[in-house]
Amino acid sequence: MKQNIYDNNTFFRKYQEIRAREHNYNILLEQPNFLALLPSLKNKIVLDIGCGVGDFAAYCLKLGAKYVTGIDISSNMIAHAKKHHVHDNLFFEQVAFEEMTVPAETIDFIGSSLAFHYIADFQLLIKKISTALCEGGVLLFSIEHPIVSANMGKDNWITTAEGNLLYFAIDNYQLEGLRTQHWLVDNVVKYHRTLSTIVNTLIEHGLQIEKMVEPIPTKDAVSNLQNLNREFRRPSFLIIRAKKQILTKM
Amino acid sequence: MKQNIYDNNTFFRKYQEIRAREHNYNILLEQPNFLALLPSLKNKIVLDIGCGVGDFAAYCLKLGAKYVTGIDISSNMIAHAKKHHVHDNLFFEQVAFEEMTVPAETIDFIGSSLAFHYIADFQLLIKKISTALCEGGVLLFSIEHPIVSANMGKDNWITTAEGNLLYFAIDNYQLEGLRTQHWLVDNVVKYHRTLSTIVNTLIEHGLQIEKMVEPIPTKDAVSNLQNLNREFRRPSFLIIRAKKQILTKM
Secondary structure, eight states: OOOOGGGSHHHHHHHHHHHHSSSOHIIIIIHHHHHTTOOOOTTOEEEEETOTTSHHHHHHHHTTOSEEEEEESOHHHHHHHHHHOOOTTEEEEEOOGGGOOOOTTOEEEEEEESOGGGOSOHHHHHHHHHHHEEEEEEEEEEEEOHHHHTSOSOOOEEEOTTSOEEEEEEOOTTOOEEEEEEESEEEEEEEEOOHHHHHHHHHHTTEEEEEEEOOOOOHHHHHHOGGGGGGGTSOSEEEEEEEEOOOOOO | OOOOGGGSHHHHHHHHHHHHSSSOHIIIIIHHHHHTTOOOOTTOEEEEETOTTSHHHHHHHHTTOSEEEEEESOHHHHHHHHHHOOOTTEEEEEOOGGGOOOOTTOEEEEEEESOGGGOSOHHHHHHHHHHHEEEEEEEEEEEEOHHHHTSSSOOOEEEOTTSOEEEEEEOOTTOOEEEEEEESEEEEEEEEOOHHHHHHHHHHTTEEEEEEEOOOOOHHHHHHOGGGGGGGTSOSEEEEEEEEOOOOOO
């Protein structure tokens, strides 16, 4: 079942508050590492899965993409995106990727920032992505790191009585599937996959891994947001770039 | 600096005691998953890095390999291997792989079971492996999982006062390098690498990942060794099969 948490108005308001902060995990950690792995988008057909408010989709156009489509399950997000980013070659659609019909081998680049952990059927997701990509096309995505997503929604930093961090607790790593947690509101639904499931699913669908990043914050980032120091102790995010293999005709 | 812990006689005796047990982590968990990923070895030239007592090297010969060389830094191990496995096409040598001269593109398959975490220079290791492999050649290796190797030699299962496991503690994940721990004897030296370092090093040296396994025990295995139940909570091992890319001439 697909959860559309971003159309929960309490959630959306709180989410916008976090994102409006100058110093947050996205701006300081995930986005710079994600964007550093972008291939050339010059004249490319681009799809952004889980586009949110459309900033990344608009950015792809600035980088020279021919057409960019951003999709998101949330009407709040899509309304915001359509309002703030208007361009003839930029399209936003409220739809779940699982339900979208994409003609085979029509897309050069698929990007997705911190959205895949909301999607229940990872096999179907990657199968559809692989089908949609042209040969040599690139998928770039970031997700919650499996070390973090493994846990059952507990706060997993173990502290002393004084509140000093001792270590991060991990559990249930091999039990894949639904995780319900409190993040801004109760009952946010996410899905945990092991690292090997993520990697093997890509490979089985002809997507060859080119780069894997577990982001580390810069000194500047840590000086702006002290909590980022924790990233040296365990990673929050996993970013993977993979390329659809070119089948050589023998 | 290379540590040759297996030539510490106290360590070697204790190690042999563990390995002699019918039910241990190697027999019940690591080996079945490692062997399941073997490519066809029919008429292949094989190198086993960290061959220990030579059982796997001898097994490769049984599977049809043409020549098998097993190397290990420990004279205890090599003496044992030479004594127990005698065959015209089976060779054992006491040498560290870093110091071994291997002609380029002469080996079809390189296997290594739970040895790479003893090697300090992972870049050099993988570079030498990639050079030694023929095009299309396969590397199969198992290592301590980065979730486990991250910690600084502490016992990382956190328990209640009654001794029940609460969770596994992880820390220092991004701080790669030396880990000194007590395992059978004091001051066993290992090296921690993050998952992304392992994956990216392979890719940068032309080794394309084909499969990644974080082994889960079977029901039978757990009934023989109860502690294996912990493997569902966090993985002990990581197994990777990678293939040296065939460079297509354009």
